[in-house]
Amino acid sequence: MTATLVAAPAPPAHRDPRVLRWLGAYTASTLGDSVYHLALSWAAVRGGTPAEAGLVMAVSAVPRALLMLGGGVVADRFGPRRVVIVSDAVRCLVVLAVAALVLVAPPTLGVLAGIALVFGIVDALFLPAVGALPPRITRRDQLARVQGMRGIAQRSGAVLGAPLGGLAVALGGPGVAFAVAGLLFALSLPLLLSLRLRPLTAEAEKRNGTVLGDLLDGLRHLRRHRVLGPLMIVIALSDLGFVGPLNVGLALLADQRGWGASGIGWVLAGFGAGAGGASLLLSVKGRVPRAGAVLGWTMTLGAASIGALAFVPRLPVAVAVALSIGLFAGLSGALCGALVQTECDPAHLGRVSAVSSLMSLGLAPLSFPLTGAAIGLWGVGPVFTVSAGVCALAGVYGLAVGAVRRAELPG
DSSP states (O other): OOOOOOOOOOOOGGGOHHHHHHHHHHHHHHHHHHHHHHHHHHHHHHHSOHHHHHHHHHTTHHHHHHHHHHHHHHHHHHOHHHHHHHHHHHHHHHHHHHHHHHHHSOOOHHHHHHHHHHHHHHHHHHHHHHHHSGGGTSOGGGHHHHHHHHHHHHHHHHHHHHHHHHHHHHHHOHHHHHHHHHHHHHHHHHHHHTOOOOOOOTTTTOOOSSHHHHHHHHHHHHHHOTTHHHHHHHHHHHHHHHHHIIIIIHHHHHHHHTOHHHHHHHHHHHHHHHHHHHHHHHHHHOOOTTHHHHHHHHHHHHHHHHHHHTTOOSHHHHHHHHHHHHHHHHHHHHHHHHHHHHHSOGGGHHHHHHHHHIIIIIIGGGHHHHHHHHHHHHOHHHHHHHHHHHHHHHHHHHHHSHHHHTOOOOO
16 A cells, blocks of 8 residues: 655745745845934934935935846846845945944045945845745745735834934944944845745746846836736826825925924824734735725725825824825735736746836835925825825726736735
């Protein structure tokens, strides 16, 4: 009598050691990034005028936007794990070197701008690579859960990184904060080095021979795909309408309402709680039926909340509205990421993630000065209403495109 060996089923993402190692590395890197940004902004403010400090903080945006598509090619050519390891190693060495430099003399604005420039270049490589990693470490039916877990890590980095950086600055100045950021980047490295990826097929590993050829091949794959192409338009419209009001408009709204800086903090806390709740829901549930339709409707309903925020007179109500914005935006954003990763061929995912990141982190922030100028001309209410209309257009477009509306996450 012969016994048949049956392979044990792979564990779900929240119990998979490979996913948990990736999540630990990503959380440490996110925390390090938050602490670094606080240390950089504090050092820049102490070393120059507010305008000069703002310029230092904006330096990284230029190479990040210009090089993002090339970063996607690099991620697909050399593998996302290798690119993420090199990115965190470079960031670790740079901020530790700055921490040592601060012990000798306060850094000049030129040095701080150089650091920001390096981080912008590294971000252009890191963001597409980190977006391409999840399908290489877990099954397709677990990608939505991984997106939820990633969202929790992002919120944890934002919530815990700022006070951690502030404490480091209070205890020892920017040098100590830079050192803490470097140690957090270093913490991610052994976790990433122990990570093993699922192999690609021989067909998926084929290349066109040149960087430009690979880039054009990725863009063609995106343009011809019945779901991914329209989904990029959805992402671009939603971010264009979302980031201006929540980053620039909120401060102006709080000033007009007399809520003060603490009011901004409460509204952002409400948004963070809603977004964190959406990520937790997806992490636990693991799958949302009719994901494409849910994506469209959550964007549309979230747009209504964005428009309503400008007309709320009392702070507690504004916090509740911000919580609903975070819930809808967190769920729609996680579903966008999960659909991109499940629909895309893993061999093209670095380049597709680069296009998605370029929309969110490269082009959408260009709306900041436009939002501020428009509020100065027409007021908070009309600008928030127009922005909400752009977000609603993203949701309606997603619902109108049949392939996106019918898109499903793997069961």
